[in-house]
Amino acid sequence: MVLAIFDFLDPTPSTCLGMTCKAFYPIHRERHGAVHLTTKGLYDPIKKCLWQLLRSFFPGLVFCFEIKKFVTLERCEEIPHVSSFGLERLQESIFRMVEDLPSRSS
Incomplete structure (x- = not known):
């Protein structure tokens, strides 16, 4: 199920999910590789950059x-x-x- 979720996500939310758990980050990296902090979400209607989503981390x-x-x-x-x-x-x-x-x- 977790693999299916990562396959569904675009790189930006995948990075956020990957950072929530040590076990998830390798899955994210395998699916999407390194994601630049200025990358915007493909399906985010507000088009926030990754750094904006991660700043609370x-x-x-x-x-x-x-x-x-x-x-x-x-x-x-x-x-x-x-x-x-x-x-x-x-x-x-x-x-x-x-x-x-x-x-x-x-």
Whole structure:
């Protein structure tokens, strides 16, 4: 049954499911390989990128668009593009992303 579910999923939700359990991740990798964090879901009507779906898996980290990885805010600030972008604007966009997160009680 689990294999059938992974066969049904496109790469983005498959990655999310694969990250929920050590036994599931190898199944995901076998079916879909490595999936880039900027990949969008094929059947997601909102077309969220994988990093948007996974951000709650990485508390305390932010997605740095310049290097396309989850990093600490301090590390993100060290990256030249982010420094020129401005820390205030970076923090503003991070706060907006956090506000968009669904509450854990729902």
